[in-house]
Amino acid sequence: MLVLVPTPVGNLEDLTFRALRILKEADVVACEDTRTSGRLFSHYGIDTPRMSFHVHNEHGRVTQLVERMEAGETVALISDAGTPAISDPGFLLVRAAAEAGIRVEALPGATAFVPALVASGLPTDRFVFEGFLPHKKGRQTRLRGLEDETRTIVLYESPHRLVKLLGQLAEHLDPERPAAVAREISKMHEEVRRGTLRELGAHYGAQPKVRGEIVVVVGGA
Known part of the structure; x- marks a missing residue:
């Protein structure tokens, strides 16, 4: 059996009782980074064997794990934080397990974009999750594809590319489009800043350094 286990995106108390039980009872835990998961395992006294499973080795690991x-x-299966296979490794293993007739369970739990979306103040009845945009090739095409999107748009971005993304969104969509930037979700310095794309770009452009995991939420056309 394959079980996808969400892990905290910040506060370690966000791990569910069921997730803790599964992590202790599993025969092996496939981790995006065994060093990152070590903090969680140490905190909860989990001694289940771990195996690395990340973008650089997942093709080779899939066969081993399916066997x-x-x-x-x-x-x-866990990622560094949040729900596996959401902008993280996992899809290939889930597909291979399903094709092999192996039971797959996905536990509900922590993920970064849902708290950011509901705290943004933007409509939540219809939204589109875009994850990380390509760094170079295909980025402009993806941005142009969002110009007429009427649903609320949710994106992930690294802190050092945040200002660039806000500028590109303002250029392709509308600088007065309402938006929100969520940082450090579920952590001590959590922040949700709301404003127009122009205002958010100016604010973060004036910061000496932006830190933390970033979720950008933009109102639809």
Whole structure:
């Protein structure tokens, strides 16, 4: 069996009781980074064996993990934070397990974009999740594709590219389009700043350094 286990995006108390039980009972936990997961495992006293599973080795690991599950083992999959396979490794393993007839369970739990969306003050009845835009090739095409999007738009971005993204969104959409930037969700310095794309770009452009995981939420056309 394969179990996708969400892990906290910030506060370690966000781990659910069910997720904790699965992580302790699984035969192996496939981790995006065993060093990052070590803090969570140490905090909760989890001693289940871990195996690295990330974008650079997932193709090779998939076969190994499927063979172990076919032999009757339970594999828990976690990413560094949040729900596996949401802008993180996991899709290939889920697809391979499903094709092999292996039972796949996805636990509900922490993910970054949902708190950012509901705290943004923008409409939540219809939204589109775009994840990370391509850094170079295909980026302009994706941005042009959002120009007439009427649903609320949710994007992930790294802190050092935030100002560039806000500028590009203002250029392609409308500098007066309402938006919100959520940083450090569920952490001590959590921040949700609301304003127009122009205002947010000016604010973060004036900061010496932007830190934390970033979610950008933009109102639809």
